[in-house]
Amino acid sequence: MKILVCISNVPDTTTKIKFTDNNTAFDQAGVQWIINPWDELALTRALDIKDAQAGMVEEITVINVGLAATEPTIRKALAIGADKGIRINAEPKDAFTVASQLADVISKESFDIILCGIESSDSNGNNVGGMLSELLDMPSVSSVSHFDIKDGKVELKREIDGGQETVSTPIPFVGIVQKGIAKEPRIPSMRGIMGARTKPLQVIEAIQTETLTEFATYDLPKPKAACKKIDPDNVKELVQLLHNEAKVI
Amino acid sequence: MSVLVYTENWDGKFKKLSFELVSFACEIAKTLNTNVVALSIGKVNDDELNKLGTYGASKILNVQNENLINLNNQAYTSVLAQAAAKEGATLIVFAHNNTGKAIAPRLSVRLKAGLATGVLALPSNFQPFTIAKKVFTAKAIANVVIKTPVSIVTLLQNAFGVFETPVAASIEAFNPEIKDNELKTEVKDVNKVSGKILLTDAEIVVSGGRGMKGPENWGSIEELATLLGAGTACSRPVSDEGWRPHEEHTGQTGKILAPNLYIACGISGAIQHLGGISGSKCIVAINKDPDAPIFEAADYGIVGDVLKVLPEMITAVKELKGN
Numbered sequence: 113m114k115i116l117v118c119i120s121n122v123p124d125t126t127t128k129i130k131f132t133d134n135n136t137a138f139d140q141a142g143v144q145w146i147i148n149p150w151d152e153l154a155l156t157r158a159l160d161i162k163d164a165q166a167g168m169v170e171e172i173t174v175i176n177v178g179l180a181a182t183e184p185t186i187r188k189a190l191a192i193g194a195d196k197g198i199r200i201n202a203e204p205k206d207a208f209t210v211a212s213q214l215a216d217v218i219s220k221e222s223f224d225i226i227l228c229g230i231e232s233s234d235s236n237g238n239n240v241g242g243m244l245s246e247l248l249d250m251p252s253v254s255s256v257s258h259f260d261i262k263d264g265k266v267e268l269k270r271e272i273d274g275g276q277e278t279v280s281t282p283i284p285f286v287g288i289v290q291k292g293i294a295k296e297p298r299i300p301s302m303r304g305i306m307g308a309r310t311k312p313l314q315v316i317e318a319i320q321t322e323t324l325t326e327f328a329t330y331d332l333p334k335p336k337a338a339c340k341k342i343d344p345d346n347v348k349e350l351v352q353l354l355h356n357e358a359k360v361i
Numbered sequence: 362m363s364v365l366v367y368t369e370n371w372d373g374k375f376k377k378l379s380f381e382l383v384s385f386a387c388e389i390a391k392t393l394n395t396n397v398v399a400l401s402i403g404k405v406n407d408d409e410l411n412k413l414g415t416y417g418a419s420k421i422l423n424v425q426n427e428n429l430i431n432l433n434n435q436a437y438t439s440v441l442a443q444a445a446a447k448e449g450a451t452l453i454v455f456a457h458n459n460t461g462k463a464i465a466p467r468l469s470v471r472l473k474a475g476l477a478t479g480v481l482a483l484p485s486n487f488q489p490f491t492i493a494k495k496v497f498t499a500k501a502i503a504n505v506v507i508k509t510p511v512s513i514v515t516l517l518q519n520a521f522g523v524f525e526t527p528v529a530a531s532i533e534a535f536n537p538e539i540k541d542n543e544l545k546t547e548v549k550d551v552n553k554v555s556g557k558i559l560l561t562d563a564e565i566v567v568s569g570g571r572g573m574k575g576p577e578n579w580g581s582i583e584e585l586a587t588l589l590g591a592g593t594a595c596s597r598p599v600s601d602e603g604w605r606p607h608e609e610h611t612g613q614t615g616k617i618l619a620p621n622l623y624i625a626c627g628i629s630g631a632i633q634h635l636g637g638i639s640g641s642k643c644i645v646a647i648n649k650d651p652d653a654p655i656f657e658a659a660d661y662g663i664v665g666d667v668l669k670v671l672p673e674m675i676t677a678v679k680e681l682k683g684n
């Protein structure tokens with residue numbers, strides 16, 4: 113089987129978020145870019161299956177829609193263990209554009225399992241995976257916390273509100289992964305880092321696509337009023353305040 | 362024209378989020394001078410369906426179909442697309458939960474309708490449709506413009522609230538066409554946690570972190586939660602350690618909660634934890650370290666030993682409830 117992992121390039125989670133141009137653009141100055149954490153975990157799960165079921169998984173490819181600046185992120189995925197990288201040379205303007213670019217390339221290839229993360233840590237979108245599956249007219253399973261390959265089919269665990277389901281799907285399909293899919297992301301080894309330099313990273317020119325949405329402006333959350341401290345010897349006062357002032361109990 | 366709402370039930374009873382979604386849609390429908398149509402999939406009786414009218418739904422599409430007992434992303438997308446066409450929906454509203462996240466993006470492509478996910482307030486503008494959503498894991502807010510004639514949004518739970526606007530509701534059986542090739546995924550086993558309050562529905566949440574020291578100390582968290590009719594949650598290390606079930610794990614990588622009251626017991630307030638609770642109306646922190654970052658997010662705080670404070674809180678709540 114061939115597995116494809118869609119990776120987005122996002123600011124490191126500790127980045128201080130600031131905006132420029134009258135709050136219309138994210139300030140990228142000094143930002144460290146990383147593989148979106150969910151995508152890193154998706155890749156880790158794909159590699160775990162490849163290691164455990166030798167011969168079952170032929171190849172793992174990672175794909176990103178982005179400009180040349182995202183290549184270090186793709187190389188990192190190669191260093192972690194992906195066999196091949198693809199970059200579609202387009203600015204990821206909105207989720208529909210990204211999904212359209214991905215769908216165009218994927219429809220010309222033959223991937224069996226296509227993995228996306230539940231959300232990018234910058235847009236908090238939860239969009240691309242579902243959109244991609246619809247564009248490809250493939251089944252999708254979302255909120256996936258585990259999956260295995262069994263007899264040519266894929267069996268997954270999917271989180272529902274207040275429980276979990278076991279779902280079986282034929283291939284090809286799009287799996288949208290979340291918490292649980294892998295415990296910790298794989299760290300590239302020295303050998304992996306050296307090897308990544310010579311692994312293929314194909315650049316594909318973008319097609320014409322449209323956007324359906326635009327992040328017009330940004331706001332920072334209003335600073336919170338200072339915390340009201342209550343004496344630990346007077347817990348009763350806290351309960352009174354919650355009842356009379358905050359009116360929440 | 363109409364505003365279409367995708368409602369959800371839990372064993373035949375609507376989840377609170379369904380009433381919130383209808384309330385939200387109703388407020389928008391007033392501005393647009395149109396009506397709210399609610400769609401329900403699954404076995405829900407007429408008494409329960411009629412409750413949606415209390416919050417402003419004037420029509421309820423009732424879908425009962427053997428093939429739709431469990432969520433199937435493709436088939437559900439078809440149901441919604443057919444309902445949207447039939448009702449001339451210009452806005453479709455989902456909850457920002459596992460189901461909404463599964464269907465809304467597919468529907469967005471099917472209808473060529475722009476999607477804003479995790480929105481937290483009413484649209485700030487209708488020409489063009491503009492709505493606020495959290496980005497950068499709640500460190501900022503983006504005002505998203507939807508450029509298509511039809512818009513889709515997923516609403517963060519508890520972001521809007523539940524408001525009664527009673528109208529006479531008509532219930533209509535709706536039998537959308539579902540093709541075999543839309544039923545490729547198969548649910549083999551369902552494992553529901555039942556009999557407990559759904560954490561994402563809870564108005565009050567009592568949550569414990571590593572400062573609780575060990576699973577043996579959770580008795581006081583559970584007792585306080587029971588007294589307040591609250592759900593119980595925890596930080597990630599607590600569920601990683603197996604002190605608590607993983608469904609309780611809250612934060613960036615776990616559940617996103619927005620209750621009226623969140624009581625954080627022995628939780629340091631790491632940015633990844635705050636990402637899951639910052640929508641709470643009121644946060645209480647109990648922590649022995651006065652410099653713990655949780656106090657920056659909290660409205661009320663006690664600097665002290667949580668194992669001593671909790672029993673006193675239980676006593677004080679009992680007194681309050683006794684009055």
Ligand SMILES: Cc1cc2nc3c(=O)[nH]c(=O)nc-3n(C[C@H](O)[C@H](O)[C@H](O)COP(=O)(O)OP(=O)(O)OC[C@H]3O[C@@H](n4cnc5c(N)ncnc54)[C@H](O)[C@@H]3O)c2cc1C
Nearest residue numbers: 570571572596597612613614627628629633649650666667
């Ligand atoms: C990519 C990533 C994603 C993550 N996602 C999440 C997530 O979704 N959710 C999450 O929670 N974490 C997440 N984390 C982990 C997060 O960074 C913190 O490590 C975690 O939240 C800390 O949990 P804690 O507050 O329970 O423990 P600690 O940080 O150890 O804090 C314990 C607190 O208890 C206090 N304390 C100790 N004893 C007492 C006492 N007797 N009385 C009162 N207070 C006491 C201490 O002062 C301390 O502040 C993530 C981390 C990463 C890197």
Ligand SMILES: Nc1ncnc2c1ncn2[C@@H]1O[C@H](COP(=O)(O)O)[C@@H](O)[C@H]1O
Nearest residue numbers: 118120177228229231232237238239240
């Ligand atoms: N620019 C991109 N290139 C490739 N994959 C992407 C891109 N943006 C998002 N994705 C994938 O879609 C998932 C969800 O992203 P989003 O819809 O932006 O929250 C991510 O976890 C990735 O798997």
